[in-house]
Amino acid sequence: MLLAIFGIRLVQRDTEFLLRAQELNLWLPTGLYWKTVMQYPGGAASWIATYLTQYFYYPWLGTAILCGLWLIICLLLTWVYRLKGPWMALTTLVPLALMACFVQTGYWLFYQKLPGHLFVPTIGVLFAVLCLVIQHLLDMTLPAKAARWSRLVWMALVCIAGYPFFGAWALGATGLLVASPPTPLPRRGEYIPKETEIKPQAKVTTSLSLGEGSGVRLFGVRLLLALALIAAVPQIYYQRLFEMTERAFVYVAALPSMRYSQDSFEQYRLPYYAIILAFLLLLVVSFLTNYLKPTTIKGIHSPLYWRGVGGEAVIVLLLLFAAIIGVSTVWYNDVNFQKELAMNRAIEDGDWERVLTYARDGSTDVRPTRQIVMYKNLALFRLGRAGNEMFNYPEGSTPQNAPWKVHMTQVGGKLIYYHYGKENFCYRWCMEDGVEFGWKAETLKFMARTSLLNQEWTVARKYLDLLKKTTFHREWAERYERLLATPDAFDLQKAEAAIRAGKPLMDEQMTREFLPIMHMMTYPDRLDGDNTLVEMYLLQTFAHGNGDDKLFQEMTLLCALIMKDIDIFWPRFMKYANLNPDVHMPRHYQEAAYLYGHLENKVDISHMPFDKSTRDTYERFMKFNEQCGPMTEEQKAVAFYPQFGNTFYYFYFLVRNQKTN
């Protein structure tokens, strides 16, 4: 029930996150991919996890798989730990801890280097639980003496054979096997004494050693063996097999690193500790409920004591409640993050109006991130409304809600570069990210498209062929692959001539996507660098750029406007007017010209046909400014916003210190 509620909640609330998660994932059914992940201990866990992450292509399907796996874990734990009655519900503590691992992700989605990181904890825990199940099956089927030995052998096998495939999760499984509960069912031919016949001490040892009097000793042997295995196996593998893992990290292989740059973020490790805690709790409860009775151990408030008064249910509910609160607390919830994801998908869908709908959303008073502002500007530009509406939306430079500095290049910068015709820079950051964070469907898609636009057909095919091997991106790749047959489609002049002749070389959707980008690529090559600052780079290069293409030229004007650079503005304003003689001069351009004309007398604006509203607004702005004379700039920003927030005048005087990333 709890899992179902979680699943519904996850799909409802985090659909965008789930969709992006599968875009930022790549599973390939190739030997090379298998070999690549298996370079590191725990590669199989990543392999399975990346395979399953694909299913978030349909968020409900991926979520169902996730919840299904958690349900299996619960059921197996119930069986392994012999939990009955209300105590059974405690097995959900493990999935709750796994939930916490999942829902805390946030911007780690872009920065986590472990392939399949969203599913890896679940796969790892499932592996460990299956190891417990197999041990119990062995206990049940083998004679007592053989079972004792089988436990040691199985433990060694899990650690030695499991480590290359499951990394630290195999070490965890080894630890679980040490303290595993006794077999839930009698072994073949075993005599089961009545409860009253067993002395408490004997019961305790039973739980530790399969009913032998030397239980504590055997437990000690198991413990020592496990410790030796856990300590030695990773080191041996380091020496003999895994040549790409830092020695210090062999014990945490296949765990998400939670490190970025120079910093380590301990708070994100808490859910992983919670997994361990949940298992310990299950073990204790199993021990208490199966082997201790209040009548035999006086003074201890054992579960049996509480049974009569419904105390068990109360304890279980309290524990579950605490766990749910914990999950809710770590569940990443950030309006800007959600908006960025949603806007990103809307741009990929070519639905520019939807982008603006998200940008307009004023349900909270949180100021937008620069990325949101840039997405909004891009949408307005592509709709041809930037000159009229650019300042109708909230401005802001709220940093992304992550404890490290989020770089736009690693989040939405590639998409922005792609649409502004900076294909080499989009490609570059895809390559950089591919190297640093691993290859993803999203980066391959960008690389395929930028290669098409750069007319690099062979390498475009390479990326498309890789995407065709994926489970869900094949169709996408085939759609773009068809363009390889019409290379002229990526020659702007030929493509437009074909459109004019009524024989377009691409379908309508592709034309809508590619044609504006080709217009934006009408600039000469030069050597350059963005220093990871997407917005600054675009502003600088466009504002100082010069072109005769109408779309490109308008971008130079827009950037000059945002840069508030008067000297750069005028030539671009004039050129815009010349290139677009039949277009009514957009409002913000008029405002800038009117303002600059008054601020400096370098350009005679007296004969320019400004709209009455432009002049009136300016006059009102200046008058209001006089009225607000003693106010600080911050106070003015608040006071002016209702009347003038959507004007260039406001942007010029009162929007400052926008820090970009």
Next chain:
Amino acid sequence: MKILFHKLLTRLYTPLSNRRGVGGEAVLCLLFLTACTSPSVPTTFEDSPTLPSIYPDYIGVTVPVNIAPLHFHIDADSTTTDFVTRFTAGSEQWTLGGEDVRPGLKKWQQMKDAALAADGTITVEVFTQSGSTWQRNKPFTITVSRDSIDPYISYRLISPSYVTYEDLTLNQRCLENFDESLIYGNMINGDEANGQCINCHHSQWYNPQRVQFHVRQYLGGTVIAYDGKLQKINLKTDSTLSAGVYPTWHPSKPWIVYSTNSTGQSFHTRDVQKIEVQDTKSNLIFYNLETNEVTPITRDTTDFDCFPFWSPDGKYIYYVSCHWEKRDTVNMDFELIKNYKEVQYNLYRKPFNEQTLTFGPRELIYDAVARNRSVTLPRVSPDGRWLMFTEGQFGVFHIWHNTADLYLMDLTQAQPVEPTPVTIYSPNSLSEDVLPPMANNVDRENIADSLREAQGLRTPLPSHIRCITELNSPDVESWHCWSSNGAWVIFSTRRTDGNFTRPFIAHHDGNGHFSRPFELPQDDPQYHRQFLRSYNIPEFLSGPVTIRPQEFAALIKKDATPAQLKMK
């Protein structure tokens, strides 16, 4: 153990992945069912006049007697339902089925033996079935040469990336089979907070016991393995530009000449060449491993000396150099970025005196700048007769220049030449207006150069130098290495897709001519189509480097021994 483990895993996995329309277990079951039947050549078929489309393209290539099997994939459209390939050598025949043609090691050896016993060729016939019709493509041959090739190559695997460098590895590959192993990978010593770059591996005269490579940034230093002794040296001194960069070992003595470089890179906004790597300074240094001493060889700040290579007799150092005098008031980095097309390198050499360990004055042996060209990577053949280099339009880092081609100089006819005065030649002397608009940079530059040559603005190619057209492609050809017997060369090229560098091998007939080159064979023939990393600096080795990555890692964790500066 490592190779065995990965082989086992890959063997387990590969059969599934190499089938069309992988469907999982069902495919595996079908494989088991069909494994028992051997493919047979169709009795009736139509002959097609066209050669089959295969990848890698092994049509008409010459291969060494000890090369690994040439596995290839037959590219066919979706209507093709079945594939049969027949190999014929002498009177023997072998038949293989499937679109991936993968003769095993034993079978391949039988083919090569049979070929050598006959006329030296293996004839390959590809039969494809569409509907009920079988078709045979025009057969092609693979020539087996009796010249063997060094059994190993080393290379660096790197994504053609820009700034980041995770998962950077120095690898070695046995050319006689498909075994690949790690020499050293940067992830064993690097972590999130401490990145590490590794580069410029090089061995002394193909000897895997005498190798060196650099580690940059975290735990940086130059790692030198010499007959079992491992050292990590800091080659940077107060009087040298940087630590050692591009190395060349003396053919027999424990001496290494390095370039020292101050290198930067910038990014093309539109050009598909994408990156320009430039030196703003570079010199040469001499390092004596016995005494741990560094001696500067060149120190002129207006000459960028780079890519040294020691001649096999040890008497000369060949290297390239660009003369650049600062022109503007902007800083040097920006000046060079702004004028990157005018940064061009000539080919020089310096005589070396083994007794005094000194170098004589430089001799210009190829004035490439006079031809509006720039050369890099001089490499002399083991017999000392041939010098192969890479020539491109500009710059020194030709792996990013699609004008880069391989050239061959006959050293028996090479004489020092006088440099052409820079005032006579100007790279920008030709108006852009006279050039036809072309998308292809290479064509455009070639036409421009022809026009310049006609106007006397560019000197013709000297007669003892030739462009190795049989090795070159419209895309990049760069880093090359002669085999120890001089019968083979391996070089880097981006001909397959323009972005990812692949090693190609070609046979040298001893007279300056080469056979059609072939791509490094892989077990999975489509491996390079999927592989998203480039091969850097492929170099032959006479055997494997036996020092394990963990041993290198332990050494690298230690502090580097500082080299002592010795001024002459």
